[in-house]
Amino acid sequence: MSPAADALPGSMVWGRRLELVLSEILSASVRWLHVVAGIAWIGSSFYFIHLDLSLKPREGLPPGVKGEAWQVHGGGFYQMIKFMVAPAKMPDHLTWFKWEAYATWLSGFGLLVLVYYMNADLYLIDKSVLDMTAPMGAAVAFFSLLAAWLVYEGLCRSPLGKHEISLALIGFVFLVGLTYAFTHVFSGRGAFTQIGALIGTIMVANVFVVIMPYQRKTVAALIAGETPDPAWGGYGKQRSIHNNYLTLPVVFLMISNHYPFFFATKYNWIIVAIVLLVGPLIRHFFNARHAGKDSPWWTWFVVVFAMMVVAWLSSNGPAGMKKSELPATPAFAQVNEIVMSRCSMCHAAEPVWAGIAAAPKGIRLDDPAAIKLHAKVIAINAALSSAMPPGNVTEMTTDERQVLAAWIAAGAPDK
Numbered sequence: 001m002s003p004a005a006d007a008l009p010g011s012m013v014w015g016r017r018l019e020l021v022l023s024e025i026l027s028a029s030v031r032w033l034h035v036v037a038g039i040a041w042i043g044s045s046f047y048f049i050h051l052d053l054s055l056k057p058r059e060g061l062p063p064g065v066k067g068e069a070w071q072v073h074g075g076g077f078y079q080m081i082k083f084m085v086a087p088a089k090m091p092d093h094l095t096w097f098k099w100e101a102y103a104t105w106l107s108g109f110g111l112l113v114l115v116y117y118m119n120a121d122l123y124l125i126d127k128s129v130l131d132m133t134a135p136m137g138a139a140v141a142f143f144s145l146l147a148a149w150l151v152y153e154g155l156c157r158s159p160l161g162k163h164e165i166s167l168a169l170i171g172f173v174f175l176v177g178l179t180y181a182f183t184h185v186f187s188g189r190g191a192f193t194q195i196g197a198l199i200g201t202i203m204v205a206n207v208f209v210v211i212m213p214y215q216r217k218t219v220a221a222l223i224a225g226e227t228p229d230p231a232w233g234g235y236g237k238q239r240s241i242h243n244n245y246l247t248l249p250v251v252f253l254m255i256s257n258h259y260p261f262f263f264a265t266k267y268n269w270i271i272v273a274i275v276l277l278v279g280p281l282i283r284h285f286f287n288a289r290h291a292g293k294d295s296p297w298w299t300w301f302v303v304v305f306a307m308m309v310v311a312w313l314s315s316n317g318p319a320g321m322k323k324s325e326l327p328a329t330p331a332f333a334q335v336n337e338i339v340m341s342r343c344s345m346c347h348a349a350e351p352v353w354a355g356i357a358a359a360p361k362g363i364r365l366d367d368p369a370a371i372k373l374h375a376k377v378i379a380i381n382a383a384l385s386s387a388m389p390p391g392n393v394t395e396m397t398t399d400e401r402q403v404l405a406a407w408i409a410a411g412a413p414d415k
């Protein structure tokens with residue numbers, strides 16, 4: 001227990017500890033739910049796209065059936081047929097797929113609030129990018145989610161919505177433009193999470209606002225003994241295809257906050273643009289394969305090449321840094337001084353930074369031995385990227401990052 005905590009009355013120490021434990025367990029539980037719901041949603045979505053593509057027509061299927069597929073799983077065989085539009089009469093039992101999507105969004109939004117909106121100073125805002133208060137940052141983030149969804153919805157419903165290729169191109173430019181803007185409003189990490197949350201919101205809204213309502217209309221028509229309009233299924237199908245191609249970029253963006261080279265280097269927005277192309281390309285490979293066409297193996301060469309470009313882009317380091325201009329190898333005392341003055345207020349056995357209860361991620365950087373031990377993670381987070389300090393709250397300069405980079409390039413000497 002820290003000396004400061006010792007000085008408090010016992011009940012307050014316990015109150016504070018309880019608050020921390022509760023907020024950790026809440027965060028862990030919501031994250032657990034988010035990951036599991038996401039797995040269920042993406043899993044069922046991949047499954048149905050595969051099923052749809054593998055349906056084969058044959059003689060003797062009931063009227064209105066597009067095709068049939070046989071599958072083997074869990075000790076038995078499944079014979080699947082798909083009625084285009086709807087069967088002639090309502091079946092007694094019908095399984096709907098929607099809570100996977102809704103639960104993913106609700107838990108994801110909960111996490112966004114818990115991690116990014118409630119700790120906006122650390123995770124969302126970077127005052128050296130744009131000086132704003134935490135509530136302002138959270139408000140800009142939230143309303144831009146809504147606004148971007150409205151623009152997407154408008155595009156899909158406009159005449160452009162009928163031209164898939166043009167819509168995809170404009171959608172791509174729109175998302176890259178937004179990413180560029182976000183990297184000039186939020187911290188790199190905040191921008192990546194924001195664009196991921198934005199695409200995820202569009203995907204869930206597709207389920208909530210288009211796919212489900214048209215499915216309900218179809219069911220209502222069947223119950224009323226009417227023939228459902230075939231166009232209804234088409235609207236849902238279009239959004240379902242969008243969701244299919246957006247899945248991989250979203251998952252990348254959601255895990256990217258563990259990789260400082262992507263979000264905290266100067267070409268971060270171009271990296272997002274590349275991922276927005278690579279993700280759909282990988283889906284294209286599987287879609288073609290599942291439809292029984294020749295597998296487009298060329299896609300993997302493009303993917304590997306694109307990821308090499310991402311690696312090169314990220315090797316350029318944080319904004320303002322010049323790779324070729326490293327200073328002379330510094331004395332360890334200089335490195336020690338920088339880390340002590342920029343990092344140790346949080347990364348200490350007893351942090352002094354308000355709101356930080358223990359050394360984040362268990363990483364202590366408060367004595368020379370600990371600093372040497374962590375040379376590699378210091379390089380990744382604070383020299384070759386600007387992920388740390390979060391939101392650059394302790395105002396580390398580019399020159400200081402260069403000194404750390406030179407120290408690491410020289411093999412992190414301890415003299």
Ligand code: HEC
Nearest residue numbers: 342343346353360361363377378381382388389390393394
């Ligand atoms: C304001 C407090 C604060 C300061 C100052 C700070 N950090 Fe951190 N650091 C954090 C927090 C919070 C996390 C955990 C981030 C998370 O949960 O993703 C963290 C995580 C890390 C990690 C682990 C990253 C990972 O992927 O697990 C490293 C390494 C790190 N910091 C290094 C540094 C270095 C080096 C400095 C100084 C240049 C520094 N930090 C300054 C708060 C701080």
